[in-house]
Amino acid sequence: MSRGVSxxxxxxxxxxxxxxxxxRDIPQATVTRLATYLRVLGVLADEGAIIVSSExxxxxxxxxxxxxxxxxxxxxxxxxxxxxxxxxxxxxxxESALGLDRGHRVVLVGxxxxxxxxxxxxxxxxxxxxxxxxxxCDPALVGADIGGMTVRDxxxxxxxxxxxxATIGVIATPDTAAQDVCDQLVGAGLRCILSFSPLTLEIPxxxxxRRVDLAMEMQVLSFNLARNEEQSPQQxxxxxxxxxxxxRNGSVIxx
Amino acid sequence: MSRGVSxxxxxxxxxxxxxxxxxRDIPQATVTRLATYLRVLGVLADEGAIIVSSExxxxxxxxxxxxxxxxxxxxxxxxxxxxxxxxxxxxxxxESALGLDRGHRVVLVGxxxxxxxxxxxxxxxxxxxxxxxxxxCDPALVGADIGGMTVRDxxxxxxxxxxxxATIGVIATPDTAAQDVCDQLVGAGLRCILSFSPLTLEIPxxxxxRRVDLAMEMQVLSFNLARNEEQSPQQxxxxxxxxxxxxRNGSVIxx
DNA sequence: GTCTGTGAAGGGCTTCACAGCT
DNA sequence: AGCTGTGAAGCCCTTCACAGAC
Numbered sequence: 001m002s003r004g005v006s007x008x009x010x011x012x013x014x015x016x017x018x019x020x021x022x023x024r025d026i027p028q029a030t031v032t033r034l035a036t037y038l039r040v041l042g043v044l045a046d047e048g049a050i051i052v053s054s055e056x057x058x059x060x061x062x063x064x065x066x067x068x069x070x071x072x073x074x075x076x077x078x079x080x081x082x083x084x085x086x087x088x089x090x091x092x093x094x095e096s097a098l099g100l101d102r103g104h105r106v107v108l109v110g111x112x113x114x115x116x117x118x119x120x121x122x123x124x125x126x127x128x129x130x131x132x133x134x135x136x137c138d139p140a141l142v143g144a145d146i147g148g149m150t151v152r153d154x155x156x157x158x159x160x161x162x163x164x165x166a167t168i169g170v171i172a173t174p175d176t177a178a179q180d181v182c183d184q185l186v187g188a189g190l191r192c193i194l195s196f197s198p199l200t201l202e203i204p205x206x207x208x209x210r211r212v213d214l215a216m217e218m219q220v221l222s223f224n225l226a227r228n229e230e231q232s233p234q235q236x237x238x239x240x241x242x243x244x245x246x247x248r249n250g251s252v253i254x255x
Numbered sequence: 256m257s258r259g260v261s262x263x264x265x266x267x268x269x270x271x272x273x274x275x276x277x278x279r280d281i282p283q284a285t286v287t288r289l290a291t292y293l294r295v296l297g298v299l300a301d302e303g304a305i306i307v308s309s310e311x312x313x314x315x316x317x318x319x320x321x322x323x324x325x326x327x328x329x330x331x332x333x334x335x336x337x338x339x340x341x342x343x344x345x346x347x348x349x350e351s352a353l354g355l356d357r358g359h360r361v362v363l364v365g366x367x368x369x370x371x372x373x374x375x376x377x378x379x380x381x382x383x384x385x386x387x388x389x390x391x392c393d394p395a396l397v398g399a400d401i402g403g404m405t406v407r408d409x410x411x412x413x414x415x416x417x418x419x420x421a422t423i424g425v426i427a428t429p430d431t432a433a434q435d436v437c438d439q440l441v442g443a444g445l446r447c448i449l450s451f452s453p454l455t456l457e458i459p460x461x462x463x464x465r466r467v468d469l470a471m472e473m474q475v476l477s478f479n480l481a482r483n484e485e486q487s488p489q490q491x492x493x494x495x496x497x498x499x500x501x502x503r504n505g506s507v508i509x510x
Numbered sequence: 511g512t513c514t515g516t517g518a519a520g521g522g523c524t525t526c527a528c529a530g531c532t
Numbered sequence: 533a534g535c536t537g538t539g540a541a542g543c544c545c546t547t548c549a550c551a552g553a554c
Contacts, residue, residue, distance in 0.1 A: 023482040029545065035474040039453055053513065062455045065513095066547060073515055081514040081553040098474050099481035106473070113372035120368060123453065123470040128477075168476060192480045194472055198294055198378065200317045208479040210472050215378040217449055217465050218361070219290040219353050221423060222383075224463040225447045226354035227278040284523060308535065320535095321525060328537055336531040336536045 026097070030071045034094050036061050037068070041091045042126070053084040100128035104192075107133040107166045109181045110173030111141055111151055114196060118172060119147045132164045137177065154181070161188035171195040281352070285326045289349050291316050292323070296346045297381070308339040355383035359447075362388040362421045364436045365428035366396055366406055369451060373427060374402045387419045392432065409436070416443035426450040 169185040178197035433452035
């Protein structure tokens with residue numbers, strides 16, 4: 001994930017100012033789940049919930065309640081003992097911790113089917129991201145209007161990133177173009193890249209990159225199936241078919 | 256991730272027959288990386304590589320060499336000391352371990368932009384999956400031809416799954432339809448589901464599910480950016496910009 | 511009594527360093 | 533001499549159980 005120079009030193013664990021020990025000490029695994037809690041809280045808020053307990057929020061998020069409380073405790077005290085968490089307050093707290101209150105501006109490169117799916121995905125705006133630029137190298141697509149935005153030529157990419165003040169770049173191009181696009185995004189000063197190419201793209205250490213590899217997800221799924229079948233060899237055991245009560249709409253407090 | 260009944264007991268750790276201790280004891284984290292190694296080995300094979308060392312394969316995969324060797328050791332001895340790994344043999348070994356040699360048959364529900372991107376994604380066939388059915392509920396889409404396949408009505412889903420002998424179901428529908436489609440897939444006997452809905456879908460314990468949440472990936476990215484900026488406050492340090500030598504095309508042995 | 515926040519115990523994964531084979 | 537395979541040490545994360553606030 002880092003180009004050259006043996007693994008970026010994992011040192012750096014002493015806090016700079018005692019004021020903002022916000023980000024550093026949160027485990028990576030917790031960060032991933034915070035994003036989940038945030039989404040669930042959004043649903044609860046839409047339903048009009050005001051207070052939610054760790055048990056309820058955990059169930060709706062698919063984790064254990066102890067884990068959830070531990071996760072939230074990294075952000076400092078958030079709830080009221082004997083009562084629960086204030087939905088609105090907790091949401092704001094997590095958003096702030098994840099850095100979503102800074103209004104990220106996203107550029108997307110590659111408007112094939114995947115790119116179009118991303119461009120049209122309403123979930124981004126709702127979660128603090130705004131799509132500010134679409135790019136492609138296909139002359140037939142440049143100038144086209146997709147979801148209210150005009151597709152620009154990828155040749156303008158680097159300049160446009162600066163001009164648009166983009167903070168996140170998304171690569172949804174064919175594999176052959178991925179590294180080149182990546183280099184351009186990095187060259188333009190972007191430090192956050194989300195790639196849908198299965199290739200291991202090379203980036204300098206200061207750039208943060210996440211990769212979503214669709215085929216890989218299926219492969220992991222395939223393995224887990226094999227593992228499960230080993231456990232319960234032939235047939236699905238009757239016990240595991242009997243499902244418990246759904247946790248949808250628990251006893252969340254409403255106005 | 257499991258519906259009802261407090262967490263499936265994590266017991267079950269004794270091996271059944273000593274013959275096939277293949278699947279059980281492989282750590283989840285290792286499984287994820289095996290999928291990565293497999294892809295990289297594919298590239299190496301295409302380039303004509305015959306033997307590869309742990310150092311080279313690790314670098315191309317973006318992990319440390321010790322970790323790679325440890326990962327591979329879970330599959331038994333695979334290499335030759337003092338030499339390296341036989342590319343073809345190792346590939347076959349990993350494919351077998353991941354259960355990819357059983358020829359998974361995939362049905363895809365929801366052929367919007369995302370669904371189309373998945374249907375047209377060449378990477379699946381190349382990695383042991385074949386798309387056998389496309390479904391949608393939109394009458395305007397049913398009957399349409401996408402990538403050589405005819406879109407069928409989602410009403411036929413359950414029957415078609417059995418008839419097509421599908422082993423993996425992919426949900427690429429809007430959120431509102433996700434749980435319903437999921438229930439149908441489970442009802443038809445599928446035990447492997449890949450969902451692109453951010454919702455926490457409810458499934459019985461014997462079904463394996465993976466979720467890809469695009470907005471969540473961006474949120475995690477956002478946090479990591481914030482963390483990095485705390486480390487090197489204002490400007491990118493000059494040291495981290497200096498990138499080392501690329502590891503592309505190392506000294507892999509060719510014919 | 512109820513539900514949060516947290517120290518402590520436990521388990522799993524990573525890293526190290528080297529024994530062992532070619 | 534070179535590279536794999538692996539015990540052992542260390543670290544991170546999860547889980548448990550309960551103290552503490554309301």
